[in-house]
Amino acid sequence: MVGLRQVGLTIVVLWFGSSMALSSPPGGRFLSLPRADREATERLKEAYAAYVQGQYQRAIHLALGVYERFGDVEARWYPQWVLRLGGKDLPDPYDRGAVLGATIEGKFPFPLTMAMKSTFPSYLLARCYAALKDTKGFVQWAKRLRGLGFEQDDITRTYLLPHPSGEKLSVMPPKEAWRPLPLKFREEDYFILVPLDQACTVLGLGCTIQPNLKMAGGKGIRVTKPDAPNIVYRLFLGRPVVERLESGRGHTETLAYAPYEEGGVVWVPFYWLAKQAGIKGWEVRNGKIYVAPR
């Protein structure tokens, strides 16, 4: 069975990877997908957050719901942390040129093209099924993507890439064995955010937060893992990136939600901390974060 799935995935890889190895025909080809209404946007935002946070089944449920009701509509939005920084100066997220222009104009402290979020059902569905190694679902939605004109999508790569921590059904312990964390949290744009200092204590990570005007965001935020003391992660307030320092060399990764500070508390997306802490699965249940045993 596994072998057949592999063959199925291979087919799609061939299809996409061959003639469209690299992208960008002259002029680019924007997909002119219908614009999601408020309700669809909200569902897609939630589905996106679920996908990023490893809740693939929930993401599929939500995205499928939107697809069945509205078809492939595209939602484009600014996360709350962006709205707090950009306020009224932010361009219409559906105006790609304006978003690109604001980035190039440097009006925003960070490339707006990286801070703005966008998705549509097929896009999420293909990725979720790939993450779940569900070949049938994956092929179905990857074909749909291609039918839409997403010819250059290399979605199959997702299958091979490390994905965010979260549920992995085949290896996940029963949820009865999951335990709640003594950790307060808040939810923004369906992302679970936790106070960094508390979370580090609970998760066994090392954290330092110090004022540092030489760092973007004004604070030097470092996270270390006890089993890898030579690796330091640097977080930046208001920047959806994390820098991994190893042996003096930096390596930048993107974050789906930027850390921010409020009332002296630094809020960080839990999914990233959970990944660093080696947590294989987690979910919010009854007002608490439950994590799978390591």
Place this chain on the structure above:
Amino acid sequence: MCLLGVGFEPANPQSGGQYHHQWTAGLPIPQPIVTLTIPNTGYTTQYLRCFEIATLADIASAPDWDRCINPGCPFPDGWNAEGKVRISWSDNGAGGTFGTLDSFGNFVPLDPIADAQRITHYRASPNNPGVVHITLVVDDEGLLYDDPPVSNDPSNGNFTVWEFWITPCPKNWRPKLDEDLSFAAWIEPTTDHKGNPMVGTIIFLLSSSNQPGHCLNDCRLGSTGQWAWDGTTGCHDDVQFLPEQPNLLVFPRDQTPEGVGYNYDTAMSSWATNMAMVAVRCLDYGGWAYLRGYVTGFFGEGAARRIDAQDLFVADIPVDENENHIADWWEDFRDPPSRDPLSDDDFTPRGDGTLGDGLSLYEEYRGLMVRGVWQDFDPKEKDMFVMNFGAGNEDPYEPAVILNDAITSQDGFPGAGVPGEGGKGFWLLNANEGELRWVQHPEEGFWMPGKIVNFLHGYAHLRDVYAAVVVPSEDDQPELAWTLGPIWDGGLVPVIEINVTEAKNWGRLWGIDELPSLTMVIGHELGHTVLWDVDHNPADDSQSFGGDGGHHVIGQDGRVGQHTIHCLMWPYFPPRICPSGFVLCEVLCPQRGEHWIWQDGEPVAPRNVNEWTVFRPTEFCSADPGCQNLWHLNP
């Protein structure tokens, strides 16, 4: 003059007989009194400027009185007069010229002895200022008594030939921001023929270009200090006097609303002096100016003459004999194909044969800031500019989302031979080293942002030159990356949007690390900016190979296109055993003639799978190895 002192003449015309005179010297020939007057005025002068012409006159008594001592001389008491003749002129080695004026008023040099009688004017030496004494020797006509010749007394015929010099701009100097040049202007001689010091008021006037900013993409907007007004407009002079200079009063032509002076174009000696030094500051890498000195004193007034070129009365800054506002030194150094400031004839690499990169010769000379350092450009090399909007920041520190190495690496666009060998002519700029320009898509109607690198242009501007702008993105589109337009045309803009996460991971299937993967994707997109119109090439046979727009399987002379696994614009990544254990296949490998076959919805693996090897692109396009023959910047 005349050898005879005795003569016969009718003593009395009425008498009819002859009378024998015995002439004596009587009175000596009156000594000449030499004066100089300003031509056509009658005003006497004792100061002549070099090369200046004065009218000469002998204002002493005109006749020579001789006396006949024979009794019965019919002249009253024997006195009779005869004329004086000028027999020689001399300025005693002062280097001037004697002559006269013709009917057109032109000075005609004459021999000071042979033509002494005809001499009416004196032209001062062109280059030998000093005190001059004119000696005039006169004689009598010799009709009566032949007196010995006499010359004028040392007390007259004295004057001062002066000059006012100015030094030129050094020949090997070209304009650079905040560089100062010193010029000296002085009067010669230091004292006149009366022993008075030759001093006057020396004034310097500067006439300057006023280009916006100080190079094509930078100005002092937002800075502080004396020159902070050097903004984006062209209302400030590119070359100015330093406001504070010893022994000089320096005046601005304008003032800011806050009362800060600018456009310092006049400098005057604080008091009468024989010499003044003035310092000018260059405020533009393409600036030019004309410096003139003036002096006014008791000896006269006039513009300073160039010490190195005495027919010139202006110091051009920089030295620019062909007057194209480009320093001759730079032109000699760069040796451009044309010296027309508007020319754009860069020819390397050859590309499709189109000359130029969009920057005019003058703009290549004026240069622009490349990551904070000013740079001029080789007018023979096509230049291309790129900006990285994912480069992060130094202060405050922000990590790079796209390392600059991914753009400049020899594994990417520069190493593929574009624009020049080893990336020569390929310039990575800081994101703030260009100006945003909105361009409406001619067909789709949406507005696209571009970045102009020569936005502070002025003189000799051909067109706006766009930088290729690399923007990191996490958008759902592009899936990997896309390019919005070519590098050369304002109709579209060369903006490249990179889905960074996807692009970094793209090569993983083939065991290619993140940075090389990103480098290849960016290099490929940069390739689009210089190959934008390839799809319109009738020889393009890419579709027959399953290629798509802009991905270049190029037919040469109508032949079916060739492509290789080394090609940046059509990279083949052959099947291999990927890390997860999946067998991947490729569509075809033209070098081996192998085709991937799709049968009944199932893939059939190519033969010799294990022989397929991953190559990273090493050349630009596939028409021929190392080809650049399609690339252009300035169609």
